[in-house]
Amino acid sequence: ELKVEQNPLFLSMQEGKNYTIYCNYSTTSDRLYWYRQDPGKSLESLFVLLSNGAVKQEGRLMASLDTKARLSTLHITAAVHDLSATYFCAVVYSGGSNYKLTFGKGTLLTVNP
Amino acid sequence: EAQVTQNPRYLITVTGKKLTVTCSQNMNHEYMSWYRQDPGLGLRQIYYSMNVEVTDKGDVPEGYKVSRKEKRNFPLILESPSPNQTSLYFCASSLGGTVNSPLHFGNGTRLTVT
Numbered sequence: 001e002l003k004v005e006q007n008p009l010f011l012s013m014q015e016g017k018n019y020t021i022y023c024n025y026s027t028t029s030d031r032l033y034w035y036r037q038d039p040g041k042s043l044e045s046l047f048v049l050l051s052n053g054a055v056k057q058e059g060r061l062m063a064s065l066d067t068k069a070r071l072s073t074l075h076i077t078a079a080v081h082d083l084s085a086t087y088f089c090a091v092v093y094s095g096g097s098n099y100k101l102t103f104g105k106g107t108l109l110t111v112n113p
Numbered sequence: 114e115a116q117v118t119q120n121p122r123y124l125i126t127v128t129g130k131k132l133t134v135t136c137s138q139n140m141n142h143e144y145m146s147w148y149r150q151d152p153g154l155g156l157r158q159i160y161y162s163m164n165v166e167v168t169d170k171g172d173v174p175e176g177y178k179v180s181r182k183e184k185r186n187f188p189l190i191l192e193s194p195s196p197n198q199t200s201l202y203f204c205a206s207s208l209g210g211t212v213n214s215p216l217h218f219g220n221g222t223r224l225t226v227t
Contacts, residue, residue: 001172031212033215033216035215035216041220042203042218042219042220042221043156043203043205043216043218044218045217048214048215050213088155088156090216092211099144099161099163099211100161100171100172101161101216102158102172103148105153105155106155
C-alpha cells in the first residue's frame, strides 16, 4: 500500500521568508503532483513531475522530484500573503494495470505580514 | 468551458436513504475518480475508473458504489448512507487512463448524513 507523508502539516511563515514542504512516499513511482486548495474551494493543479530530477517553477514556488529518495519538495521563496493555502502532494501508484492516486494529508500554510 | 461538474453542491440526508452524487466532465478524459476529504485526513480515494466500464476500488470503497457507462459520467452511489459518510466529496478527471496529466477537480459536494 502506498503511503504519502507530508511535512510539516502546519506552517506559519513571515512574509519574505523561504521555506520548504516535503513529500515522502513509500513505493516506487515516477509521477507526482502538487495541488493548492484555498479555504472552501476545490483543488487547483500547481505542478506535474513525471521523471527523476524533474524541477518545475512558477512564480515563488518551485517543485522537485527525486524518485530514488522517494521525495518531492515544494520550495517557497520570499513568501507573500497570497500563498496562504493548503498544499497537497499526490503520488501515482501503478500496480500492474491499475493507477491509483494517493494524496498526502496536506500542509496548511499561513503567511503573516 | 472545460470543467468537471458535480451535483448537488450540498446535500443533507438521513441514515439509510439511498442517494446519488453525479459527476460529469466535458474534456473527453479517460480517468475519473472520487475522493472524500475529511479534516486531518487529507483526500482519500474512494473509487476510480480508467475508462468506460472499467472501475476499481480506491483506499476507502466501503459503503460506496460507482458506475462508468459513458465516458463523461461517473456517479457516486451511497446505497445506505451512514453518519460516518458525512464528508466533502470531490470528483476529478484526468486526460489519460494512466494519470499522466493532472487531475481536474469538481467544486465538491458537502454531504451530511444525520
